[in-house]
Amino acid sequence: MTTFLDYLLGGLGSGAIIALMALSLVLIWRSTRVVNFAQVGQAMFTTFIALSIQTWTGSWFIALVGALAAGALLGVIIQYLVLRPVKRNDTSGAIIATFGVLIALQAAAGMIWPGGSQAFPQPFNNAGIEFAGRVWPISVYDFVVIGITALLVLGLTLLFTKTSLGLSMRAAAFNPEVAKLSGVRVSRVLTFGWALAGSVGAVAGVLVAPVSTISPNSFDILLVYAFTVAVIGGLDSLIGAISIGVFTGLVISLVSGYSDSGNAPIVALLLLALNLILKPEGVFSHHKARSV
Amino acid sequence: MLTITELSVNYGAVQALSNVSIEVPKGEVTAVIGANGAGKSTLMRALSGLVKPGSGTATVGGVTITGRKPEDIVRLGVALVPEGRSTIPELTVEENLRLGGLWRDKAARNATQVQVFDLFPVLAERRSMRADTLSGGERQQLAIGRALMSEPRVLLLDEPSLGLAPLIVTQILELVSRLATESNLAVLLVEQNAVTALRVATTGVVLNLGKVVMVGSGSEIASDEQLRNAYLGY
Ligand SMILES: Nc1ncnc2c1ncn2[C@@H]1O[C@H](COP(=O)(O)OP(=O)(O)O)[C@@H](O)[C@H]1O
Numbered sequence: 001m002t003t004f005l006d007y008l009l010g011g012l013g014s015g016a017i018i019a020l021m022a023l024s025l026v027l028i029w030r031s032t033r034v035v036n037f038a039q040v041g042q043a044m045f046t047t048f049i050a051l052s053i054q055t056w057t058g059s060w061f062i063a064l065v066g067a068l069a070a071g072a073l074l075g076v077i078i079q080y081l082v083l084r085p086v087k088r089n090d091t092s093g094a095i096i097a098t099f100g101v102l103i104a105l106q107a108a109a110g111m112i113w114p115g116g117s118q119a120f121p122q123p124f125n126n127a128g129i130e131f132a133g134r135v136w137p138i139s140v141y142d143f144v145v146i147g148i149t150a151l152l153v154l155g156l157t158l159l160f161t162k163t164s165l166g167l168s169m170r171a172a173a174f175n176p177e178v179a180k181l182s183g184v185r186v187s188r189v190l191t192f193g194w195a196l197a198g199s200v201g202a203v204a205g206v207l208v209a210p211v212s213t214i215s216p217n218s219f220d221i222l223l224v225y226a227f228t229v230a231v232i233g234g235l236d237s238l239i240g241a242i243s244i245g246v247f248t249g250l251v252i253s254l255v256s257g258y259s260d261s262g263n264a265p266i267v268a269l270l271l272l273a274l275n276l277i278l279k280p281e282g283v284f285s286h287h288k289a290r291s292v
Numbered sequence: 293m294l295t296i297t298e299l300s301v302n303y304g305a306v307q308a309l310s311n312v313s314i315e316v317p318k319g320e321v322t323a324v325i326g327a328n329g330a331g332k333s334t335l336m337r338a339l340s341g342l343v344k345p346g347s348g349t350a351t352v353g354g355v356t357i358t359g360r361k362p363e364d365i366v367r368l369g370v371a372l373v374p375e376g377r378s379t380i381p382e383l384t385v386e387e388n389l390r391l392g393g394l395w396r397d398k399a400a401r402n403a404t405q406v407q408v409f410d411l412f413p414v415l416a417e418r419r420s421m422r423a424d425t426l427s428g429g430e431r432q433q434l435a436i437g438r439a440l441m442s443e444p445r446v447l448l449l450d451e452p453s454l455g456l457a458p459l460i461v462t463q464i465l466e467l468v469s470r471l472a473t474e475s476n477l478a479v480l481l482v483e484q485n486a487v488t489a490l491r492v493a494t495t496g497v498v499l500n501l502g503k504v505v506m507v508g509s510g511s512e513i514a515s516d517e518q519l520r521n522a523y524l525g526y
């Protein structure tokens with residue numbers, strides 16, 4: 001029993017990171033009906049930028065803020081250069097374009113930061129906390145990760161439910177025509193959505209880097225998990241991305257603990273398949289059905 | 293107030309509107325009637341900036357609105373209630389209303405919202421419910437309320453009676469007509485249902501295959517049997 005609880009605790013931090021990455025996919029999907037496969041590429045790229053900032057300034061906090069800004073900027077650039085030119089309503093064209101961006105970003109990162117996998121310095125103690133006479137499978141760093149994720153989720157919730165900009169974003173996502181007729185500058189709002197998603201993904205990248213390593217391809221597995229989570233959560237549900245994200249982190253931790261960490265992606269895909277058979281519209285979606 | 297001059301719209305090879313000229317004065321309802329496919333919605337979409345006209349102009353109080361974006365046209369005082377379900381079902385009643393005047397300052401917006409709630413008390417009762425829980429008639433009231441939230445000078449209504457029970461249609465149209473007189477609004481009402489529209493309209497415009505075939509007072513058009521048979525099918 002203690003082992004089971006330990007595995008659960010140990011999965012919280014990675015669950016939070018998966019949730020953030022899924023959240024950035026959901027933010028783009030909600031506003032543009034595009035699954036942005038470049039998202040992890042963007043996160044990888046901005047994490048390299050964060051690493052450079054960290055090396056240069058020695059401050060993890062400045063690196064995090066830098067990644068946040070770089071993520072927003074990169075999101076806007078990609079929307080302007082790649083997605084706007086792809087014709088409206090051409091969803092498959094846009095999705096293929098995001099794959100192209102992913103490959104381009106990975107190639108560019110390989111050239112700018114050569115030398116393969118690099119370690120990201122550990123900003124906080126990542127050893128299990130000693131408390132009440134035992135070592136727990138959760139570290140100070142895990143608490144930082146969970147805290148930052150919770151703050152971001154709270155901030156986004158307030159943005160969407162309490163502000164005019166948030167209402168504009170929801171209206172533009174649900175019905176762009178009525179939004180325009182109501183005076184919402186829809187294309188600006190969409191650009192802001194790309195910036196926001198870019199920042200959220202960038203935070204996920206910076207948070208995961210110290211517990212893995214950073215290379216042009218090191219986040220690919222994160223894409224698999226985040227995509228799975230976003231689909232199971234219903235693609236347009238922020239709550240879905242967060243709760244299924246954390247849940248997946250726990251499942252991965254259990255699977256890795258009881259069997260082998262190599263089995264985790266397979267279990268994630270099994271969950272996805274099960275979801276598509278049992279509830280294809282996603283667990284948290286408002287919509288009745290979805291074609292797969 | 294709203295002056296439409298020789299407006300034409302093409303969809304590729306299809307000419308949906310050709311040289312349409314209409315004057316819509318303030319304080320009254322002007323009705324555009326015509327069969328399905330006559331070009332009524334195209335006219336409304338061109339006026340609100342959703343489709344670009346091929347040629348011609350529309351001005352509001354002397355300011356040209358054609359060629360501008362919908363977001364800018366609504367700021368110039370022209371609000372469209374589009375055909376069909378034009379509320380956002382996922383948002384609450386109050387959010388739908390707030391959306392209609394989001395760019396305005398909060399005090400002005402809140403003042404208009406009080407007026408809208410006076411006009412449509414049922415919306416005040418349901419303010420925190422999602423729009424998809426409303427009945428058809430309530431939803432149409434919400435759609436009109438959303439448009440009014442921009443405090444328009446010109447209100448464009450595209451077939452508000454569609455799919456509603458006759459009694460509710462009468463209520464809504466009488467309210468629109470009262471709104472025109474009391475708030476000095478220029479209302480352009482598009483209807484397939486001529487009888488209903490001409491009851492509240494001062495002037496009627498008959499549209500057929502994208503062309504204006506007659507302009508006259510509501511009663512003139514209603515009593516012209518030949519015209520009714522030829523273009524309106526009753
Ligand atoms: N987006 C479009 N693309 C091509 N043709 C269209 C489009 N919208 C309307 N039309 C055509 O333009 C004509 C006028 O349509 P519309 O303005 O919707 O008429 P109404 O509202 O009077 O029923 C019709 O022949 C219709 O088929």
Ligand SMILES: [Mg+2]
Nearest residue numbers: 332333334375
């Ligand atoms: Mg129509």
